[in-house]
Amino acid sequence: MSGKFKVVITDYDYGNLDVERAILEPIGAEVVGLQAKSEEELLHEARDCDAIMNQYARVGAKTIAAMERCQVIARYGVGVDIVDVDSATRRGILVTNVRDYCTEEVADHAVSLWLALARNLKAYNQATHDGIWRWQSGAPVYRLRGQTMGIVSFGRIGQAIAQRARAFGVNVVVYDPFLPASVIAEHGGRKVEKDELLASSDVLMMQVPMTPETRHFLGEDELRRMKSRALIVNTGRGPTIDNQALYTALTEGWVAGAALDDPEEEPAKRANWSPANNPLFSLPGVLVTPHSAYYSEESIRAARTLAASEVASVLTGKTPRFPVNGDKLKNQR
Numbered sequence: 001m002s003g004k005f006k007v008v009i010t011d012y013d014y015g016n017l018d019v020e021r022a023i024l025e026p027i028g029a030e031v032v033g034l035q036a037k038s039e040e041e042l043l044h045e046a047r048d049c050d051a052i053m054n055q056y057a058r059v060g061a062k063t064i065a066a067m068e069r070c071q072v073i074a075r076y077g078v079g080v081d082i083v084d085v086d087s088a089t090r091r092g093i094l095v096t097n098v099r100d101y102c103t104e105e106v107a108d109h110a111v112s113l114w115l116a117l118a119r120n121l122k123a124y125n126q127a128t129h130d131g132i133w134r135w136q137s138g139a140p141v142y143r144l145r146g147q148t149m150g151i152v153s154f155g156r157i158g159q160a161i162a163q164r165a166r167a168f169g170v171n172v173v174v175y176d177p178f179l180p181a182s183v184i185a186e187h188g189g190r191k192v193e194k195d196e197l198l199a200s201s202d203v204l205m206m207q208v209p210m211t212p213e214t215r216h217f218l219g220e221d222e223l224r225r226m227k228s229r230a231l232i233v234n235t236g237r238g239p240t241i242d243n244q245a246l247y248t249a250l251t252e253g254w255v256a257g258a259a260l261d262d263p264e265e266e267p268a269k270r271a272n273w274s275p276a277n278n279p280l281f282s283l284p285g286v287l288v289t290p291h292s293a294y295y296s297e298e299s300i301r302a303a304r305t306l307a308a309s310e311v312a313s314v315l316t317g318k319t320p321r322f323p324v325n326g327d328k329l330k331n332q333r
Helices: 018-027 062-066 084-089 103-118 121-129 156-168 181-186 194-200 220-224 243-251 295-314 326-331
Strands: 003-010 031-032 051-054 070-075 094-096 148-154 171-175 203-207 229-234 257-259 286-288
Touching: 003 018, 003 181, 003 295, 018 031, 018 295, 051 295, 062 084, 070 295, 094 295, 103 121, 103 156, 103 203, 103 229, 103 257, 103 286, 148 156, 156 171, 156 203, 171 194, 194 229, 203 286, 220 243, 243 257
Parallel strands: 003 031, 003 051, 051 070, 070 094, 148 171, 148 203, 203 229, 229 257, 257 286
Antiparallel strands: none
């Protein structure tokens, strides 16, 4: 190795690593870019790395156990469900993420998906392209003002969604067991329990992080309790919705439509994938975007810059801005 440090990037779809190299090479780091889709593809290069950065590839217990000198695992993004944080902590490895770099983008995307569903833009567009010029081709469409929007998880993005939604005259209810009602009220929402959320929402905005507790937050039981004309928008993690149950709900009329920025299987994390793997892709009332809610040219550059800067900070003995397990590491020393 020619550099003082070895930084492995597990996978990336940015086209090049110029941003990362511009930050890491000046501290004496060699940047090794991979396109790994499994832990087996990481093991050889990860063994002697000083830092590892990941976009979609999982850095699990097997990879972490093989690391001989790694100091930091830096996630390109907010969620760290694809990093075994507990294993990293036991090995004394710091985990970092990137926060607040795409709040505006995700909120804009979520509201865009909602409006596209609510105004049935997909059906209208298809009809006009097929030579059908009738307002009825998208019916039924309902007035937004006076409807109830339910938001699940009310962090910065949930709050930004609520801010945008209020301009359309909807009532905002929020399910977030970790926030007091007073904080939710400050941002124009009303705290409710899960039963009321499901029963009252005309549109349900899912902005839920992936944890064992949130997996299939929306399953068959929950979907049966929703309004038959309800819409579901998920700009959080795909597995928080049971996709098989959602397919049944849509085909049997339990709910009216859905827009997903990430299906349950996350295609970018698979070596081989086809829309045929998930029957939701066959339904005309479903919009799917390729986990792109976070994307703008500005947010992509911010994520890359911040993630690489976290690695540079740790390797040069400085304090990173966004440690995930910093307190746990301090406690075990």
